[in-house]
Amino acid sequence: MKFIAYNVRQDERAYFENWSQENNIEIKLVADEVTSKNLSLSKGYDAVISFQTGIYPAEFFETLASYGIKDVSIRNVGVDNLDLAEAKKYGIAVTNVPAYSPNAIAEFSVAILLQLLRNQNIFRKRMAANDYRWAPFVGKEIRALTIGIVGTGRIGKVAIDIYKGFGAKILAFDPYHDPKLESEGIYIDTLEDLVAKVDVLTLHMPGSDKDGHLIDAKMIEKMKDGAYIINTARGSLIDAKALLTALKSGKLGGAGLDTYEFETPIFNHDLNETGVKDELFKELVALDNVVMTPHIAFYTETAVENMVNIALDSAKSVIETGTAPTLVQTK
Secondary structure: OEEEEOOOOHHHHHHHHHHHHHHOOEEEEOOOOOOOOOHHHHOOOOEEEEOOOOOOOOOHHHHHHHOOOOEEEEOOOOOOOOOHHHHHHOOOEEEOOOOOOHHHHHHHHHHHHHHHHOOHHHHHHHHHOOOOOOOOOOOOOHHHOEEEEEOOOHHHHHHHHHHHHHOOEEEEEOOOOOHHHHHHOOEOOOHHHHHHHOOEEEEOOOOOOOOOOOEOHHHHHHOOOOEEEEEOOOHHHEOHHHHHHHHHHOOEEEEEEOOOOOOOOOOOOOOOOOOOOOHHHHHHHHOOOEEEOOOOOOOOHHHHHHHHHHHHHHHHHHHHHOOOOOEEEOO
């Protein structure tokens, strides 16, 4: 049994090497993402381990099947960029890492909200210009706000616990109700009703074609004037153009974004020489009421180790038994 891993970062290598030694399984480490040009490197291996938020080659599963590969194990949660119908067609199992560290992402979402509420962008710029005055940028306290949680899975539940610690009022929307949270009476029946009631809307759900632009111009219009929106989930959930318009007009008070609708050519790339070509992105980042980070909410030591180990354990399980607890696509 031997695996090939794509898009392996330097901070992941030690975890791959340790797992390889402990399990006596060879792993070829490739620094680049999966492309049509390097897909042939997978020939002769039993499973592909990947971390890729962008587009996979159209021939991905067909080619892997021709090599006899039985499993694709991704080191992240979202599978919206994988053609699962193709995986099923060619008999390839797909596993993910559904919970590498809910705390990492939930904590980060609260951290960027705090920066917005306390006007950190503005004060950093003022201090850089030797202006140390306070007024008129008075902050807000979380305990005085109503927080709307969209998605009450693992991450959403951790976020709820954190906000409870601050003393905030919590409301939530999720098509699938958690029994414990249901007993607390925090669920709102529709997303439209939720957004109209909250001061902060924070997204903790996976992206999919069905959920694309969950927050569009019509939904933003239903939100409270001056409300904040936090997205550490998927960029596709928010219409970036509509968001920019609402932020510039003052309809929204601010946005904390760790993910962006058109992030693939930007995030986790060094663009020092070429610069960013996306004008919409540049407008968003330049706003004082936007905190933008490059999809790093997950990026902690604990999460990275878990992502590698769970992905590898899943691949090993599929090859040995034909299934794994993290299976998202059956044969």
